Structures are given as C-alpha cells and as structure tokens.
Amino acid sequence: MTENLWPVAQQTVAATLSWWIARHVIHHHQPVFAPITTLVALNTARGGRGTNAVRFVAGVVAGVLVAEAAVALLGPGYPTIALAVFLAILAALVVGGERVTMAQAAVSAVIAVGTGIQAGSNRVVDALLGAGVALVFSQLLFPAHPLALLRRAESGTLADLAEALALTVRAVDGGDAGQREWTWEHLRAAYARLAELGEARADAGTAARRSPVWWGRREPVERESRYAAGLDLLGASCLTLTRTVLALDPGRRADFTPAVAELSRTLRSLAAAPGDHAVRQRAAERALGAAALAPALADGEAAETAAAATGVTMVVLDVLAFVGVPADEARAAVRARTTRVRVGAPPTLRWTSAPRLGGGPRRRA
Missing domain, CATH: 1.20.58 (Methane Monooxygenase Hydroxylase; Chain G, domain 1)
Known part of the structure; x- marks a missing residue:
C-alpha cells in the first residue's frame, strides 16, 4: 500500500498540471482529454509509462486522421462512423496493435465524426499535451530505475x-x-x-x-x-x-x-x-x-x-x-566438490552519477 502512494501522487499532480495548462495556456474550455491522457499514460508499470504515452497519442492521431478522411469521402452519418471506426482500428493494428492504441483510435474516430472534426482536432492537441506532461514526469523528473x-x-x-x-x-x-x-x-x-x-x-x-x-x-x-x-x-x-x-x-x-x-x-x-x-x-x-x-x-x-x-x-x-x-x-x-569460488561485484547504477532533473524517493537497486 505504502509503495503505491508515490505513483498515485505523481499521477495526481501530473493530471492536475495537464488540466491547468490546457485550460489556462491553450484556453480549451473543456480540457478533459489532456489529464485523461496523462493518467492513462502513467497508469502502468514503471518502465512502460513513456511507451504507453506514445501509444495513446498514436491511437488518437490515427483515429482523427481516419475520421477526417471518412467525413470527406461520405459526409456525416452512420456509415461514416462505422467506416471510421473500422479503418481507425486497422490503422492502429498497422502501427503496433496495442490495446490502448486501438481503443484510442476508435474512440477518437467516433468523437471526430459524431461531434465534428474540430472536436477531434482539439483532442489531438489535448492528447499531445497530456502525453508531453506524462513523458516529462516519467522520463525526466521521475524515471524508473x-x-x-x-x-x-x-x-x-x-x-x-x-x-x-x-x-x-x-x-x-x-x-x-x-x-x-x-x-x-x-x-x-x-x-x-x-x-x-x-x-x-x-x-x-x-x-x-x-x-x-x-x-x-x-x-x-x-x-x-x-x-x-x-x-x-x-x-x-x-x-x-x-x-x-x-x-x-x-x-x-x-x-x-x-x-x-x-x-x-x-x-x-x-x-x-x-x-x-x-x-x-x-x-x-x-x-x-x-x-x-x-x-x-x-x-x-x-x-x-x-x-x-x-x-x-x-x-x-x-x-x-x-x-x-x-x-x-x-x-x-x-x-x-569445493565451495571456494569468487563472485564478481554485481552491476550497479547509482542516481548520484546521473544529473538529477527532479525529486522523489530513490530506491537502491
């Protein structure tokens, strides 16, 4: 329980920061997707958070681009949503096929077709912002050892x-x-x-x-x-x-x-x-x-x-x-049948030998 408090605190601060930047710097009136992206990216095992952020953004971008193409081809309507979702998932499969990428591609396609291309474009901006905050937290401030x-x-x-x-x-x-x-x-x-x-x-x-x-x-x-x-x-x-x-x-x-x-x-x-x-x-x-x-x-x-x-x-x-x-x-x-053998020193990698870019508790490896 105690060791999980630190990742939870990181996610809380990072999501709040994403919301603040989206609301007061980019001036999105409903900046919900930026903190959502940050939370999804950081809510995975240490060592995989940066990769998760990239996968999330890849899905969002793929979904919005496919939706724009579907709307341009067919115009708004039920067939457009079906085609956009189908092609978005296929595009996600092409770029890796991870579940988070496929899910975000499909969701972004639905949002872009159902609420308008501008909403989809705003979601791309929010996703890039949220992923950027997640990458700063996971790769610079608090990287996994x-x-x-x-x-x-x-x-x-x-x-x-x-x-x-x-x-x-x-x-x-x-x-x-x-x-x-x-x-x-x-x-x-x-x-x-x-x-x-x-x-x-x-x-x-x-x-x-x-x-x-x-x-x-x-x-x-x-x-x-x-x-x-x-x-x-x-x-x-x-x-x-x-x-x-x-x-x-x-x-x-x-x-x-x-x-x-x-x-x-x-x-x-x-x-x-x-x-x-x-x-x-x-x-x-x-x-x-x-x-x-x-x-x-x-x-x-x-x-x-x-x-x-x-x-x-x-x-x-x-x-x-x-x-x-x-x-x-x-x-x-x-x-x-002897017990005399010499074991070499195990590999070590100390925080102090690297430039520190952020705080946080450090565990010996």
Missing part, C-alpha cells in the same frame, strides 16, 4: 522457485499426494513469474534507452539483464529436479532431501537481496555445498537416481551463472 525493475522481478522469481523446492522436500517427507499436487501448482506459478521477469527485462531496457538520466550508462543494465535471463534456465532446472526426485523409489528420495532443502534455502536468501555482493557470494558457496550433499552415485546406479543427481547439478550451475561465476569455473568447482 532499470536495475530496480530487474531486481524486484528477480527477487519474486527466486522466492517462488525457493518455495517450489521447499514444497518438494515436504512432499518427499510427507508422501502425501495432495502435497505433491501443490508442488506442481506452485511450479506453474513460478513459470508465470518468469514471464513477468521477461517483461521487466524489456521495461528495464526501454528505461535505459529512452530516459535521458540513463543515457550512456546501459552496460550495467544489459549485464544484469543477461544474468536475469539465466533464471529461465534455473526455473527449468528446478522443475527437472522436482520431477526426478519425486519419481524415485521412496527409499531413495530421502537421500536427496538435504541437497534440495539447502538449494531452497539458498534461493530464498538470494531472493532477499539479489543485488548484494555478499549475498551473491554466500549463495554461490551454499549452492556448491548443496552439490556436495547430493549422494554419490555407485557403478550401475539406476537411471532415475542419476537423473536426480544431474538435476541437483543443473540447479547449482544455474545459480552460479546467475550470480556471475564463469561457466568453466562453476563446472570445475562442482567437479572438485
């Missing part, structure tokens, strides 16, 4: 994967079919979280490219985004580990419980502060310790047991990749 976007998504993904492995341990200990089904459901939720991580990576990249505050400092964001992409592999490895362990004979499952439990604790600790160097170092050491807890395979070991052991190794290697350990060093450490 790219690494903060990534780390927040990483934390949620790691926490869900940690819980999935913890539930695997409980399923092994309890042997309850309902508990086992809960594990699968939670793994599916973790995959949904991975989809959100993909969106966060895209938003972080957009913020780093488009906000002047971050221009020329994209390397840390790109590096952390590559680490975050590795969580897709970690999710697949956790699913493999869960499936292979639960497929073992009851007597053999318990042999893997210590390793799976330690991996769960490792991911949970990493989720608490994925951008902290000491936390990453400790996570790497704990992951390697979990690899050592997996039972050694005897000659002629069953294929199912070998698959479970491989699952442990895969999770360990993916954790090491996420915290920044080179692949060859990670494999060597697993083979040597």
